[in-house]
Amino acid sequence: MAAGPTEALTFFERMRVWSQEFPPADHDRDALATYEPIGLTGATPIGELPEDVRSALEEGYAVGKQALESSLHTTVPTTDGWQVNLHVFDYNTDFFEVGALDNRGWQLTDPTTRYARRAGAALGGLWGNHGYEAAYFPTYVDAAGQQLSGAHVYRLRLSPTPPVRAFWSLTMYDLPHFFLVTNPIGRYSIGDRTPGIVYDDDGGLTITISATRPADAKAAANWLPAPEGEFRPLLRLYAPGAAVLDGSYRLAPIERTDSDDDSADSITDEETR
Known part of the structure; x- marks a missing residue:
């Protein structure tokens, strides 16, 4: 094993230290106690545990990471490509501040799934609200079920626009890190508060999603810039x-609006510049 800390061992060392600095809620104590026999909550730094334990942690971390990343695509029901789950952030069952309801209908209490659901929520978008405060709809695919990619041009027609009592926005994130996407106009999201957007005659909104700025003026006004690689937009509906x-x-x-020939021409143009 390399002398320096690895991603896996760094993760477990943080868990060891922070689990002691920030004691768990009562109903989490039994789960945390199951880690004591292998030293994950003890006084010995993870890097000093026996070689076989460290190797097992490395293997377990790799398997768990793959399963967690896969769960973001496979465990949430979808409708027309959009993941629909109003309860993705309902893992909080302990602390209720202003606006949060202590209501069993908005709590994930099953101990066999709550930790995995919480980990998935943290990976896909940390610190979300309950569904009655904000609803989140991510998507990875187009109307044909193909992964969204900056190699293509897409259109999203919102008609009617999302019914909210506050506001809504569609934010662009890259994959696999879920980071905001740097772009020439400094636009990371588009929504009902975006200056200069142009609504359709029926009050709906047609958003163009692409890596390059659209030539059409209206499409450019309603442009959500995408990265050149794969991406995942996330629609947020507040109240x-x-x-x-x-x-x-x-x-x-x-919907994808370009053809394969258009994509091929675009790639050729980029390569010849």
Whole structure:
């Protein structure tokens, strides 16, 4: 094993230290206690544990990381490509401050799934709200079920626009890190507060998603810049209306608007510059 700390051992060392500095809630103590026999909550730094234990931690971390990343794509129900789950951030069952409801209908209490759900929520978008405060709809695919990629041009038609009592926004994130995407116009999201957007005649909004700025003026006004590689947009609806909470409001799928020939021409143009 390398002399320096690895990603896996750094993770478990942080867990060891922080689990002692920040004691768990009562209902989490039994789960944390199961880690004591292998030294994950003890006084010995993880880097000083026996070689076989460190090797097992490395292997377990790799398996767990792969399973966690995969769960973001496979464990949430989808409608027209959008993941629909109003309860993804309901893992909090202990602390209720202003605006949070101590309501069993908004709590994940199953100990066999709560930790995995919480880990998935942290990876995909840490510190989210309960569904009645904000609803989150991510998508990885277009209308044909293909992974979204900056190699193509897409259109999202919101008609009607999301029913909210506050505001809504569609934010662009790259993959696999879920980072914001640097772009020439400094636009990381588009929504009902975005200056200069142009609505359709029926009050809907047509958003163009692409890595390059659209030539059409209206499409450029409603442009959400994408990275050159794969990406995942996330729609946030703050103070969602009743139609969102009861599931009657449905989002249209993101449609690819360019052809394979267009993509090939674009790549050729980029390569010859």
